[in-house]
Amino acid sequence: MTRDEIIALLDARDPLAAAAPIGAPREITWTRGRPDDVAEVVRYGAGTSHAEIADRLLALSGRDDLRAVLLVPGDDTTDRPGSWGVEDLLVTAVARRALPEGVTIRNDWTAIGGPACQAGASFGATEWVIPADDDSDPDHLAEAIGARAVMR
Helix, strand or coil, rough: CCHHHHHHHHHHHCCHHHHHHCCCCCCEEEEECCCCCCCCEECCCCCHHHHHHHHHHHHHHHHCCCCEEEEECCCCCCCCCCHHHHHHHHHHHHHHHHHHCCCCEEEEEHHHHHHHHHHHHHHHEHHHHHECCCCCCHHHHHHCCEEEEEEE
């Protein structure tokens, strides 16, 4: 994808259109606590422009050693929350389309919550990192979206 194509998808603010070529998830990997690999961070939402997101995704897409990307919304401000639910799904879909197939995409469970991460799997997220103190059942979450949970 080009920078202009990424920006156009983000500007359209239509996560369903952005996710259309992705297809339904068959499985999602998960781990509880901290993952054993280091994820590169892509910030979005409050304080981040679509051009900055596009530039970051393009920079990461050219790396041969990239294994995982963590999508992190901006911090809440008095003017705006860190991200909107639609924005979380949109950035997930755009990241999936912009990054190579084998790159793991994670939503920030702590920042956006389990239900949004569950929905994120249908928009291209491929792994859940469930906090150690969260008792969410990954099998149940995956089955609800027609996928299979695979412990990493």
